[in-house]
Amino acid sequence: MPFHQTTLPNGLQVIAELNDRAHSVAAGFFVKAGSRDESSEVAGVSHFLEHMTFKGTDRRDALAVNRDFDRVGAKHNAQTSEEDTFYHVTCLPEYLPASFDVLSDILRPSLRDEDFETEKQVIVEEIRMYLDNPMSVAYEAAKTAHYGGHPLGNSILGTVESITAMSAPQMRDYFDRRYSPANIVLAFAGKGQWQPLLDLAEKHCGHWKGGPASRQAVPAHGSGAFRAILRAEDQQQTVVGVADGPPLESPDRYAAHLLATILGDHTGSRLYWALIDPGHADGAELSYQDYNQSGAFFTFLSCEPDSTRVNLERVADVYRGLMSEGPTEEELVQAKNKVLARSVLRSERPMGRLASLGFHWMYHRAYISVEQELEAFGRVTSDDIRRLLGEWPLWPMTIVSVGPTTEIQPPA
Amino acid sequence: MTEAHSPPTTIQQHVFPNGLVLLAEAMPGVQSAAFTMLMPAGAAYEAADGLNLPGGAATMTAEWITRGAGDRDSRELLTALDNLGVSHAESAQTLHTSIAAATLGRNLEPALELFADMVLRPHLDEEEVEPIRALCAQNLRSLEDDPGSKVIYELRRRHFPDPWGRPSPGSPEGVASLTPADLQRFWETTYRPNGAILGVAGAIDWPRLRDAVGRLFGEWSPRPDPRIQERPAGPTRDHILRETQQIQIALARPAATVDSPDYYAARAAVAILGGYSSARLFTEVREKRGLCYSVYASYEGHRERGALLCYAGTSADRAQQTLDVMLAEIDRLGRDGVDLEELQTMRAGLKSSLIMAQESSMSRSGALASDWYFLGRVRSLDEIAEALDALTPEEVSRYAASLTGPEGLTIVTLGPNALRTTSA
Numbered sequence: 014m015p016f017h018q019t020t021l022p023n024g025l026q027v028i029a030e031l032n033d034r035a036h037s038v039a040a041g042f043f044v045k046a047g048s049r050d051e052s053s054e055v056a057g058v059s060h061f062l063e064h065m066t067f068k069g070t071d072r073r074d075a076l077a078v079n080r081d082f083d084r085v086g087a088k089h090n091a092q093t094s095e096e097d098t099f100y101h102v103t104c105l106p107e108y109l110p111a112s113f114d115v116l117s118d119i120l121r122p123s124l125r126d127e128d129f130e131t132e133k134q135v136i137v138e139e140i141r142m143y144l145d146n147p148m149s150v151a152y153e154a155a156k157t158a159h160y161g162g163h164p165l166g167n168s169i170l171g172t173v174e175s176i177t178a179m180s181a182p183q184m185r186d187y188f189d190r191r192y193s194p195a196n197i198v199l200a201f202a203g204k205g206q207w208q209p210l211l212d213l214a215e216k217h218c219g220h221w222k223g224g225p226a227s228r229q230a231v232p233a234h235g236s237g238a239f240r241a242i243l244r245a246e247d248q249q250q251t252v253v254g255v256a257d258g259p260p261l262e263s264p265d266r267y268a269a270h271l272l273a274t275i276l277g278d279h280t281g282s283r284l285y286w287a288l289i290d291p292g293h294a295d296g297a298e299l300s301y302q303d304y305n306q307s308g309a310f311f312t313f314l315s316c317e318p319d320s321t322r323v324n325l326e327r328v329a330d331v332y333r334g335l336m337s338e339g340p341t342e343e344e345l346v347q348a349k350n351k352v353l354a355r356s357v358l359r360s361e362r363p364m365g366r367l368a369s370l371g372f373h374w375m376y377h378r379a380y381i382s383v384e385q386e387l388e389a390f391g392r393v394t395s396d397d398i399r400r401l402l403g404e405w406p407l408w409p410m411t412i413v414s415v416g417p418t419t420e421i422q423p424p425a
Numbered sequence: 426m427t428e429a430h431s432p433p434t435t436i437q438q439h440v441f442p443n444g445l446v447l448l449a450e451a452m453p454g455v456q457s458a459a460f461t462m463l464m465p466a467g468a469a470y471e472a473a474d475g476l477n478l479p480g481g482a483a484t485m486t487a488e489w490i491t492r493g494a495g496d497r498d499s500r501e502l503l504t505a506l507d508n509l510g511v512s513h514a515e516s517a518q519t520l521h522t523s524i525a526a527a528t529l530g531r532n533l534e535p536a537l538e539l540f541a542d543m544v545l546r547p548h549l550d551e552e553e554v555e556p557i558r559a560l561c562a563q564n565l566r567s568l569e570d571d572p573g574s575k576v577i578y579e580l581r582r583r584h585f586p587d588p589w590g591r592p593s594p595g596s597p598e599g600v601a602s603l604t605p606a607d608l609q610r611f612w613e614t615t616y617r618p619n620g621a622i623l624g625v626a627g628a629i630d631w632p633r634l635r636d637a638v639g640r641l642f643g644e645w646s647p648r649p650d651p652r653i654q655e656r657p658a659g660p661t662r663d664h665i666l667r668e669t670q671q672i673q674i675a676l677a678r679p680a681a682t683v684d685s686p687d688y689y690a691a692r693a694a695v696a697i698l699g700g701y702s703s704a705r706l707f708t709e710v711r712e713k714r715g716l717c718y719s720v721y722a723s724y725e726g727h728r729e730r731g732a733l734l735c736y737a738g739t740s741a742d743r744a745q746q747t748l749d750v751m752l753a754e755i756d757r758l759g760r761d762g763v764d765l766e767e768l769q770t771m772r773a774g775l776k777s778s779l780i781m782a783q784e785s786s787m788s789r790s791g792a793l794a795s796d797w798y799f800l801g802r803v804r805s806l807d808e809i810a811e812a813l814d815a816l817t818p819e820e821v822s823r824y825a826a827s828l829t830g831p832e833g834l835t836i837v838t839l840g841p842n843a844l845r846t847t848s849a
Contacts, residue, residue: 034454037781075712079703084770086777089702105777134715138739141670142718147570246668248566281503290492290499292559295567315567347507354510354528358457362784 016380017207023221024195027214028374030202030366030382038109038203039363041101042120043371046191048171049095049164049305050228055179057171058187060093061136065184066100066119067091068128075128078119087112088364095165096305097372103364106204110213117217120197124188129181136176143170147244147251148313151415154242155253155311159235159411165307193223200371203363230306232260239412241419249295250321250416254312254328256407261303261376267389268397269405273301273310274348275340275398276331276407281347283331288314294324299407305376310407318418325412326424332407339399352390356383436793436803437631439638443647444619447638448793448803450626452786458627459527459786461794462540466522466615468595472588473614473651481595482603482611483517484564485557489608490616491515492553495542499553502539511536515543517593519581520727521798522615527787530628534637541641544616551605561600568594573719573738576665576673576839580734581725583663584677584835586655589727617648624793627786661835664843672744672840673736674751679833680724680731681824683799688731689812690824691724695733696771697763697821698722698754703770705754710737716747728799733828745844748836759829762822772813779806 018028046059068075082089085108091100100120104112143149153168160166171179199218201210235257259265277284277299288297296315302308316324340348359365360383373381381389414421439447466486471478492499506513513526513536524544528536568575581590623642625634680695681687699706699722710720717739725732735755739747782788783806796803836846 036783037777076703076708079701079708079712080770083701083703084766084773086773086775088777088781103781105780108777131713131715134743135711135718138671138716138743139718141740142573142738144670145572248569249563251570281507286500289560290556292556292563295560295563315563317563317566343504347504350508350510354457354532355512357529358512358527358787361455361457361786362781 014382015207016382018380019211021194021215021219023219024193025214025218025221026198026374027211028198028200028370028380029205029207029210030370031205031207032203032363035203035363036105037103037363038106038201038205039101039103039367040109040113040116040199040201041099041367041371042116043198043200043375044098044192045096045196045226045228045375046098047094047096048167048169050191051164051167055183055187056168056175057136058179058184059098060169061132061171061176061179062184062188063091063093063098064132064136065124065129066122068132069123069125070118070121071123072118073115078115081115082112085111089116093169095167095169097375099368099371101364101367109205113213113217120192121221124181124185126181129184133176136170137173140170140173140176147247147249147415148315150242150244151251151253151413154240154415155255155411155413158238158240158413159255159309160233161236163231163233165233165304189223191226193226194218194221195223196226198371198375200367200374202366202370228305233257233307235309235411237409237411239423241414241421243419244415245417247416249315250318250414250418252314252321252325252412252414254410254412256310256405256410258301258308258310258405259303259401260306260308262306263308265397265401266301266303266308268393268401269301269303269308269310270352271345271348271390271393272398272401273299274351275344276335277312278351283335284328287327287331288324293320293327297328312410318416321414321418321421329408329424336402336406336408339402340395342395345393345395345398349390353387356387436805438803439635441618441639441643443643443645444621445642445645446622446797447635448622448624448797449629449631449634450789450793451629451631452627452783452789455627455786456530457527457786458530458533458625458629459525459790460533460537460623460625461790462524463521463622463794463798464523464616465520465620467518467520468591468593469519469588469653470615470651471591471611473653476610476614476651478607478611479596479599479602480591481561481600482608483522484593484595485561485600485603486608486611487515487517487522488557488560489549489553490543490547490612492557493548493550495546497542502543505539506536509536519589519591519593525787525791533625533629537637537641545642545645547612549609549612554605554608558600558603561595562597565594565597565600572667572669572671572673572839576675576837577734577736579663579665579839580675580677580835580837583658583660583837584732585658585727585730587658588653589655589730590658614648614651618642618645619647620650622794622797624790624797626789626793662846663837665837665839667839667841669840670740671738672741672838672842672844673738674744674748674838674844676735676751676834676836677732678828678835680733680828682729682731683726687824689816690821691731692775693768693771693816693821694758694763694825694828695722695724696774697767698733698758699735700771701774705758706735706751709754710747710750714746714750716743716750720747720751726799741841744838744840748844748846756829759826762825763818765818768816768818768821772816775813776810779809
């Protein structure tokens with residue numbers, strides 16, 4: 014699949030991976046602006062700003078934004094993480110000019126006062142929705158416990174208090190600092206040709222202004238703390254564990270993904286056989302999350318409150334077992350086969366390619382094809398995984414437990 | 426948007442002597458292949474005459490068949506699937522037990538061999554039942570901790586005549602009491618080729634696939650169709666007390682079936698009400714009033730009935746207004762109808778989805794199987810596009826008028842306090 018890239022004079026990076034066999038085309042703006050870039054006075058501003066972009070521009074009010082996407086059948090959305098805000102649209106190729114007109118327009122939002130106050134209520138409802146979800150509560154609390162004062166521990170949504178207290182000028186100031194073209198990558202994937210895509214980018218984004226943006230990405234080291242939070246109304250106990258892992262800059266991230274697959278994939282992994290198959294828990298997974306200059310292995314556990322302690326010991330046994338002996342060759346091959354097939358399936362849709370393409374360019378300034386990515390996974394050896402575990406032990410880890418019991422001790 | 430641009434595809438079909446229906450679509454340009462198998466073995470069939478099993482049998486059986494089959498024990502079976510790179514899910518819903526799987530095209534046939542073992546030759550080892558019981562009991566407890574999912578199960582249970590709204594996760598009492606013999610009877614009665622549909626899409630070779638499926642599933646013997654007696658459900662207004670942050674609001678009312686001449690008008694009306702971000706519910710409830718984060722309308726079809734479902738979740742102090750606006754929007758849709766621009770927007774969205782589904786072997790395999798279930802045939806993309814193009818605002822407006830009024834309306838709320846359920 015042909016790949017193209019350029020930088021517009023204002024600093025906006027534009028990339029495209031073209032696939033003539035696709036039926037659709039996906040476009041996305043990757044803004045390096047997430048909760049780790051926020052001060053505590055504006056906790057949640059990145060995510061709130063993501064909502065506000067859809068509330069309108071000088072050319073469109075909120076209803077027009079939604080209407081102009083929908084009337085060409087474009088599928089659009091956005092998401093905010095600790096590190097990035099990602100705006101995307103997928104549509105049929107002939108409607109890309111119309112869809113991209115809207116998507117690029119909302120990256121220069123009006124941020125009107127009255128919309129700001131209405132949308133505050135929506136954000137507060139989103140926060141309350143997640144407060145009714147034990148896994149979300151445990152995940153947020155685990156990040157806070159693990160990272161302490163490091164910005165990676167910041168909440169993405171913020172709190173009801175921080176959102177209520179936020180002012181529109183504070184958001185405008187944040188926008189001016191983070192949404193400058195040099196801090197954004199524009200990516201296209203799917204059916205299309207480079208020159209018309211580049212023309213679209215220049216026409217709609219060439220006039221964007223803004224200076225350089227910076228982020229102090231200081232490597233984070235977790236606390237290994239233990240916390241038990243009471244939620245008397247829950248039926249199940251929900252536990253999230255966090256251990257440090259390799260950062261996204263590290264070539265070890267491929268080994269880290271395979272390690273997480275071997276240990277904690279939702280099916281056929283060591284945690285699956287130790288906890289799910291015997292019916293000890295209804296959820297037991299491990300996943301690897303890479304961050305700018307940091308990385309983390311997240312453990313997720315859901316089980317009956319009374320069996321939390323013994324289940325945590327089972328998790329510890331699984332992790333210690335792999336740390337002392339490493340993976341078998343069979344399970345490494347099995348994990349590679351899983352990763353390969355999932356990667357091929359995902360990449361058959363332009364939207365499935367867009368995210369990995371854009372994030373990779375943002376942090377590595379490099380293109381990696383599906384084939385190259387699969388080769389990188391293929392090269393990982395069991396010795397790589399042993400070395401990785403030596404450098405980034407999975408146990409002990411930060412543990413946060415949420416649910417009806419606080420009578421839990423972390424395993425020694 | 427007027428052109429459908431659907432790429433030419435060929436849909437093949439074959440009905441085996443035992444009743445199993447095989448549908449296949451070769452998709453140019455994909456390396457993957459996916460299949461969806463629907464068996465008439467959903468939770469509703471727990472209530473079949475002669476079975477009368479409590480809730481949970483379908484889900485426990487769907488888990489049981491994965492725990493060893495053919496020559497492989499539980500671990501060998503899952504490992505073999507992993508080595509073929511198969512993403513798979515075996516699950517019971519209300520109507521069907523389904524197996525959905527996707528992998529590289531070259532691994533399709535060996536994967537089908539493993540699933541044929543699961544369906545035809547599961548070990549059904551009694552020792553596995555206690556772990557399955559523990560797992561399913563915990564899944565039910567987790568569902569109690571998930572108010573958004575819980576309220577939809579409770580809505581469907583009250584809205585559809587029993588057992589067609591049975592929650593597939595079952596009940597705590599059912600999961601606690603079902604015996605291995607009960608599950609064995611459920612498997613023997615409901616896992617059958619007559620009524621089963623296998624949809625396959627992606628990188629496939631039709632003659633080879635047809636022969637392989639014939640070889641793998643040909644000896645599956647048909648069984649009598651189970652008889653099910655319908656009973657009225659209800660109540661049509663209910664509140665479930667929970668000390669949650671938000672109140673969950675869910676409502677349902679009857680809508681046209683998939684085989685009805687009104688089907689496309691019904692789908693259009695539901696989409697215009699709440700199917701996308703410029704649809705009426707999102708606009709009126711969220712964008713204009715800021716009342717909630719999540720609000721939508723969707724269509725649910727069974728063969729004999731269809732329904733409009735609406736959902737919103739919001740804080741106690743905004744919940745009454747949210748419900749009032751939702752009901753008022755359904756009324757307005759029926760009273761004032763839809764305009765041409767709304768109809769065109771709805772059309773553009775559905776057509777885009779259809780064409781983009783051509784990039785996913787998984788979604789095409791599911792569409793093939795469900796079309797056959799509803800219609801006894803597979804619709805081409807052109808047929809769907811033409812039916813959408815033929816819709817007029819008058820026709821959709823006329824249909825929307827039938828969605829209003831209190832008859833047939835079910836409203837279920839979950840949270841700290843109940844709401845008034847009549848239109849303001």
